[in-house]
Amino acid sequence: MTETTAKELSKHAREEIDRWITKYPPDQKQSAVLAAMRVVQHENNGYLTTELMDAVAAYLDMATIAVYEIASFYSMLETEPVGRHSISVCTNISCMLRGSDEIVEHIERKLDIKTGESTSDGRFYIKQEEECLAACCGGPMMMIDHKYYENLTSGMIDEILDKLD
């Protein structure tokens, strides 16, 4: 059973996980779990399914619940289907002082969804960002698909979002 689930991982994912495994002591291959899930999530339109998490667990010899714990703990791992482009607006202290609340409001209004939701056409997802994204000097800021946009204004946001497919 373990074997058949492990097969669900793509060749690329397995290669990538194997590469990460070599970075850790041989008896601690579960250390590669975060990297593994990042790869797998990336290949699966930005979110993890139970089957995929089970496959990662089998591949790394971990209990499935241990993988679920990790996936549900880290905010960069998604366990539900989400829109193609993941938007994180920092609302931590520096950004908040620089008006991040209005930025969030503007995006929500523009996309007609609330934070934590995806647009019905599957294009955008506004993620609930938990932490400071470490670009405090450029607040307000947001991150879309791992790319930072700083010193935001409403106009800039329209331009950035309109350019994404």
Added chain:
Amino acid sequence: MSDDTITIEVDGKPYEAKKGQMLIEVTDANDIYVPRFCYHKNLSVAANCRMCLVEVEKAPKPLPACATPVMDGMKVSTKSAYAVEAQKSVMEFLLINHPLDCPICDQGGECELQDLAMGYGRDVSRYQEQKRVVQDKNIGPLVQTDMTRCIHCTRCVRFGEEIAGLQELGATGRGEHMLIGTYIEKSMCSELSGNIIDLCPVGALTSKPFRFSARSWEMAQYNGIAPHDAVGSNIYFHVKDDRVKRVVPAENEMINEVWISDRDRFSYEGLYSDDRLLAPMLKENGEWRQVDWQTAFQTIKERLEEIIATDGANRIGALAAPTSTCEELYLLQKLMRGLGCHNIDHRIHQVDFTDQDVAPLFPWLGMPIAELEALDAALLIGAYPRKEQPMINHRLRKAVLKGADIMLVNSVDYEFNYRTSDKLISSPGVLPAMLAAIVKVLLESDNKAVGKDVERLVNQVQVEETHRQIAGKLASAETRAVLLGNVAVAHPQFSAIRYLADMIARLTHANFGYMSGHANTAGACLVGALPHRTVAGLATNNTGLNATSMFEEQLSAYVLLNLEPELDCWDGQLALTALQAASCVIAMTPYMTTQIADYADILLPIAHYAENEGSIVNVEGVRQGFCSAVTTVGESRPAWKVLRVLGNTLNQAGFDYNTVNEITDELAGMLDDIKPGLTDGGQLPGALSIANGSLQRMTDFQMNSADSLVRRASALQQTRDVADGAVHINNESANKLGISTEQNVLVKQNGVGLQLPLLIDDRLPDNTVLIHAAHPACYALGPWFGDITLERC
């Protein structure tokens, strides 16, 4: 004073402590109360609830007693204003999200949170915000979840990782959204899962079968001994209105520590099954009629005396469940032997009796249960302790965690909850040959004089790498054991297995022992419930028939004690045929089944389990007594009383006991000086069978189908550890035979054909068919082991 002893001061008084101990261990040992939720002495320290905060001199903040190592000269206050203030603040935090639904919570009255809230909580909550709510998941038939009540102590999670060896529960999500659960809808499959009910300090995890049926303060607590395996775990019965409401573990570090298996916890439900026999019954002209005890006893006297006069006393057979008490079994054999009948046995799971004369006094573990955890290597043969003897498995698991090698010679590649080392999985017929190969390796390296016969025997077999590995690890380990399990004892070549296993143990200086048997297998042997030995293992000149030949011989009369022979015996069909043909079957039984109604003539209702009294002996040789916790149902009586009156009715001397203790004392006098010990060697097997490609049936024991009580415990019957009535075979063998799971297969064994569902089971080696013991749809096939064929229907 040894080097690692230090002195600390707690609440102004000096105490001795050992270096490396946590503060809470010292306060607990000295009866100084420190409140706690997450700390548990049998689990790792998590220190996540912070309820145990105490004041330590020179520390800048309160420290958790469960995670603070003691230091010489340390000054601790557990009750200073500073400490209590810290404890109260933690309490306030813990209650923020707790629903405070004690009136509808099963834990109410025995809840650690409720108790501590009394001591450390405020009268009024300052918290005005919304509380979190957690959606419950169904985690199976045994444990009820109400996760909104969870305080995240993670005792249940740590139990899974550390004791059960199965990570099933976890903490998913983070911060406010963190919750304890399985994440996906999933039944727990640990055989120890019920222990999380006791561990959970709140009402988040409670007993599903017990739910809403009593309050803790309404119940009285009585001691008991669990009757389902050879360990004899200590338990408490919780009784309300003269009914067992639930069972919880009683602490006994030497036996079950603080745990019990789910089977021991939930089997009490079987006491209250609808088919309890409530009064003596007599069959006349095929019609059952209720009679009084007097009539029943008189009828038995007439029938037995008639049979003895016409056919002879040796045409009677007496069979007892190995779960019966010492007192019952002692009286049974005393009665039968008094009547001149030596056909007495309890070894209903065995078929190979050829070496019974040199068998040990009783199937002995060879060492204390607690010492199993100090083993460095063990070879388990025909054994699945995880489901057969869960508490023994728990000790072995502890040994593995310390680095021990557990090696296996089995016919099913069982799933263990720990790492196992080398394993030999072969069809049942080849088991002895596997052992012989290990002997061969050992003889190569250490040229001991073992005799030509042994050399000739082992020269028949081929040695492979795994045999060498096993031999090597056993020989080089410091403390080691060779242990036989239930399947080994039921094996048709049990004497060969025993001989060879014993030889391996001798050659490696390992402890040889049994981890097989039932609640009182040991006691049954000791009190003479055997055809070839009387009390204390004394040989008799009149060897009677063993459990199998009693049925083969089709005797005139049978006396059964707490048995369902068609399910419990090695060849259920053989048993049934003999019972049906007998002219008189007397059954002392707690249950009335259609089979019993069919073959029996006189039924005597007996007390069962918590209703009974007496003593049983576990696999280590420890005798444990118990008293009845509840009154027995209807007119039933403890079997010892029934046998006492029977003895007197049949004019036997020495049946004038007033209490069960008088029997116990009489036995103690005879058994006190007995040392368990194992006899020499055994019987050299003639030849060894090797795989010949024919299809072989084997049987194993599903823990929740093991005896009449647990088979009637409804919650346990919903678990996966029950006999499934299916034919198990591996994929390759199924393909070769052209059979598939899509339709039933025609199973032929012993001249009988049955249609049964097929199950692909890749834990099995080739050409091996597994059918579970004790399934009502399968006993017609007969023997538990032997040739079998499968065809498409």
